[in-house]
Amino acid sequence: MIPGLKYRDSAQPAKKATQKQSSGVNSKQQYEKKRCxxxxxxxxxxxxxxxxxxxxxxxxxxxxxxxxxxxxxxxxxxxxxxxxxxxxxxxxxxxxxxxxxxVKHPDDSLASKSLLMLKQAEYDKLVIKFRTAHAIAKHNKSFKDYNFICMLDKIKGVDIGDQYVNDKAVAIMVKNIAAVTRKEVCDKLRESPFFSLTCDGVTDFTGEELENIYIRTCNGGKVEDMYLFIGSPESTSASNLHLLFWEIFESLDLVEVFEKKLVGFCADGASNMQGCKSGLGVLLRETRPHLVITHCLAHRLELSFKDGIKSAQPKLYAKCMTLLLGLYYLYRKSPTQKAALKRSFTSLNMKQVLPTRVGGTRWLPHTYRAITVLIKGYRAIRQQLETSSHNNAKAEGYARLIGDGHVITYILKLKEVISHLMKLSLYLQTRGLGLADGFHRMNATKAVLQQMESVDILSVNEVLESETYQGIPLVFHGAKPNAKVQDLLAKLVDSMENRFPYTDIVEATLIGSFLNWPENGSDSIPEFGNKEVRFLANKFEEFFDCDLEDMLQEWTLLKAIIYERYQSRITLTWPTVHTQLANHGVQNVLRLLDLILCFPPTSVANECTFSAMKLCKGKRRGRMKTTTLNDLLTIQLQSKSIQEFDPDKAIKLWMKTPTGQQRRLNYTRRTPVAASLNTHYAEPIDVEVLDSNEGVEEEPQVSVSDIPEVENELNGKKLTLDCLDKLGLSAAKESIFDLVRKMKELKIDVNEYLCLKFLILLNPDVPGLENRQAVENSQEKVNSALMEYCVNFYPHLKDKFGQVLLRLPEVRLISMHAEEFLYYKHLNGEIPDQTLLIEMLHSKKK
Known part of the structure; x- marks a missing residue:
């Protein structure tokens, strides 16, 4: 019997406890089944x-x-x-x-900022060099001039340093400046809701075909024409040009922009550009049915003039051009005739002017200038030609032409007619001009020409009445001509009407110019522009998020506000309207007007680019690569002026090499590292010895693990790594070699070595430290910088950051052994007392 256990008659066996189910669990399960x-x-x-x-x-x-x-x-x-x-x-x-x-992007991360941070003095030196490089590229100077300018700066006492002062260095600087400028253009293109492009081609003196591209954007009523690229296609066929455009936009990461945002295309009348079956415009329109193709208005004006001349008096015009062009070459290629002409001006007390070329270009201002020069120097030129006609057959022929009354009167008529066409041509060449403004000015010029048909030209009347010009007799063969230019003007106006047809898109864009708006109080105001807005909204509906009725309502509201607020629309501009009416609920129609202004009327900017190209790529620089030419033209045509240029972005881009590593300033190439380490043993190695560069080639990565068997002197005694065995520090020697091997395997570079050095020096456990928190914060920043650097610049090396940090305990262990050994030698009296290192040891032991 179990002690303490008693039996009772009333005792009954215990019942098994039943476990009650939780009603909460069942309800939760049911809730989860029904819950969505x-x-x-x-x-x-x-x-x-x-x-x-x-x-x-x-x-x-x-x-x-x-x-x-x-x-x-x-x-x-x-x-x-x-x-x-x-x-x-x-x-x-x-x-x-x-x-x-x-981690943050390298450009914004703490590591990048720490590694890109330069001393202010070094940064100032780079600013001077980049400003010089920008000025050289901006003004067509040779890269060799950079050496001369740097030498001149040094002579003047400007501290620019000894690195990056050759032509190879300036080439890379120019490349980075162009890259920054091109990026700004690409960013504007990405931000714009739509854009147009203009292009033109030319063959340079080496026979290479080049095509340049301009883009036009319009945001907030502000029109910008920007140079984009110049390249060399395989041929000038439309298909190869289309392929070149695709490759250019692909290289700039703008393929999606090119496919979805292109609304306008403008070029000259060449068949490969404007061909109705297989031209470049047709190829672009295959995937963009809304594309507006424009034939350059300035080129059309030149063709209109040629058409009118050919149908009016072609023979007389040919005589005039023969005289003007012949005089130019006569005095250009004959020094004798040129000297005789100068003597003729001197004898008549006239200001010297030399005949200019006509026919070299199609631009009317050049023709007008040649005619003006002939009229100003008529007396001296005719006197010289008549004097030289006795022994020069060409001079004799030109003397007969310049004395012909029919030729002189026709030249005077041309001067009056071309003066108006020249002004129109110059107006069409204005940057930022809209298609509507161009057609408005063309209509005004046609009206002026029609008024001149019934008016006699005074200078021609005087010649016909006196049969002299500037006091010199003229010869008229046959009947005298009429003082009117009715036939010429009638043919010219007809040719302009044929060359400038009013298509639906042209009529629709006329609302984009305030000059075409009706006057206040006109009965046509309610219906003005409704048809045009309806046409444009249907054609470009994919660019707008509203329906047609909303667009028409906004257009009606915009007209009412403009007529109410702005009494004079002559000086009113669209940027002003966008700024002041941005919050009036007319955003969609203002965007539609931006689309109208985005259509380029001319490709004159492309012609000007080729003029700049000829100055840049001359015969002395004939082997220039197309990429270099593109960089130089980008800086010349698109970058800011010398006074406004800010080199900061270009310097930051230049600080990164093509391999992604940072450039090292103040670098001096040295002979074997052993020679560079021949300094006092107690002095630490300066990090700047390893963190530097020379020239512009990609820098060799100097590793801190390349430690040779060096000799150093300490108190007159030579020390090598083998001395550690004699001193009883064989274990330390093995640890050093093991550490070197591991650092070599990790490929620790100078930047990581610098961070390790800081982590060792920033020790918050030092006795007597007053501001421990500041040291800990600095240590955290260096840790963060090192981690981000390893991840960004060595993504292929997994967990490099952790492996680098594992070297810190090994370094501290070696240092501790060396410290104990040094202190032991000091206590035995084998090391002098009066040294900074011993004083630091005493301070630590205390």
């Missing part, structure tokens, strides 16, 4: 990797998806629970790749 879980947007707070696909109704991890991690969060998970999100966030692979993606 959805993705919660607040889960994305502080989780930039979490993405929700609305169409597929799944959430996934963007970082793990890029790294092809096998997980439900890679293919897409519909398990919408916060616990699932947190579980993935704490998973091994997500943490591994989070280090890579959570």
């Amino acid at each position: 879980r959805k993705f919660q947007s607040q889960w994305q707070v502080d989780r930039p990797w979490l993405v929700y696909d609305v169409l597929s109704d799944v959430m996934f991890c963007e970082w793990c998806k890029k790294e092809a991690v096998q997980s439900s969060f890679t293919t897409g998970s519909n398990h919408f629970r916060l616990d699932a999100v947190k579980d993935h966030e704490s998973s091994k692979w997500h943490k591994h790749f989070a280090i890579k993606y959570s």
Whole structure:
């Protein structure tokens, strides 16, 4: 019997306790079955990797998806629970790749700022050099001039340093300046809702075909024509030009912009550009049915003039051109005739003017200038020709032409007619001109020419009445001509009407110029522009998010506000309207007007580019590559002036080499490292010895692990690594070699060595430290900089940051052994007392 156990008659066996089921559990399970879980947007707070696909109704991890991690969060998970999100966030692979993606962009990260930070003096030197490089490229100077300018700066006492002062260095600086300028253009193109392009081609003196591209954007009523690129196609066929355009936009990462935002194209009348079946414009319109193709108005004006001349008096015009062009070459190629002409001007006390070329270009201002020069120097030129006609057959022929009354009267008529066409041509060449303004000015010029048909030209009347010009008799063969220019003007106006047809798109764009708007109080105001807005809204409906009725309502409101607020529209500009009416509910119609202004009327800017190209790529620089030519033209045509140029962005871009590493300033190439380490043993190696560069070639990466068997003197005694064996420090020697081997395997570069040095020096455990928090904060910053640097510049080396930090305990262990050995020698009296190192040891022991 068990002691203490008693038996009672009333005792009954115990009943088994029944476990009650929790009603809360059942209700929770039932709730979960009925509950419809959805993705919660607040889960994305502080989780930039979490993405929700609305169409597929799944959430996934963007970082793990890029790294092809096998997980439900890679293919897409519909398990919408916060616990699932947190579980993935704490998973091994997500943490591994989070280090890579959570760091800031190299340009904005702490590591980049720390590594790009230069001493102010060094930065100032770079500013001087980059400003010089910009000025050289801006004004067509040779890269060799950079050496001379740098030498001159040194003589004047300007401190520019000894590095990057050759022509190779300035070539790379120019490349970076052009890259920054080109990036600004590309950014504007990406921000613009639509754009147009103009192009033109030319063959340089080496026989290479070149095509240059300009783009036009319009934002907020502000029109900008910007140079984009110059390249060499395989041929001038439309298909090869289209392929060149595609390659250019692809190289600039603008393919999507090129495909979706192009609304206008303008070029000259060449068949490969404007051909109605296989021209470049037709190829561009195949994927863009809305594309507006424009034949350059300035080129059309020249063709109109030629058409009118040919149908009016072609023979007399040919005589005039023969005289003007012949005089130019006579005095240009004959020094004798040129000297005789100068003597003729001197004898008549006239200001000297030399005949200019006509026919070299198609531009009317050049023809007008040649006629003006002939009229100003008529007396001296005719006197010289008549004097030289006795022994020079060419001079005799030109003397007969310049004394012919029919030729002189026709030249005077041409001067009056071309003066108006020249003004129109110069107006059409204005930067930022709209298509509507161009047609408005063309109509005004036609009206002036029609008024001249019934008016006699006074200078021609005087010649016909006196049969002299500037006091010198003229010879008239046959009947005298009429003082009117009715026939010539009638033919000219007809040719202009044929060359400048009013298409639907031209009529629609006329609302983009305030000069075409009706006056206040006109009965046509309510209906003005409604037809044009309807046509444009239907043609470009893919660029707008509103329907036609809303667009017409906004147009009516815009007209009412403009007529109410602005009494005079002569000086009114669209940027002013955009600024003051931005909040009046007319955004869509203002955007439509931006689209109208985006259509380029001319390709004159491309012609001017070739003039700049000839100054840049001359015979002395005939072997210049197209890429270099493109960089120089980008700086000349698109960068800011010398006074406004800011080199900061170009310097930051230049600081990064093509391999992604940072340039090292103040670098001096040295002979073997052993010679450079022949300094006092107690002095630390200066990091700046390793952190430098010379020239412009890619810098060799100097590794801190390249440690040779060096000799150093300490108190008159030579020390080598072998001396450690004699001193009983063989273990330290082995540790050093093991550390060197590991650092060599990790390929530790100078920047990482610099961070390690800081981490060793920034020790918060030093006794007597007053501001421990500041040291700890600095140590955290260096740690962060080192981590971001390893991730950004060595993404292929996994966990390099951790491996680099593992070297710190090894370095500290070697230092501790050396410190104990040194202190032991000091106590035995084998080392002098009066040294800074011994005093530091005493201070630490205390």
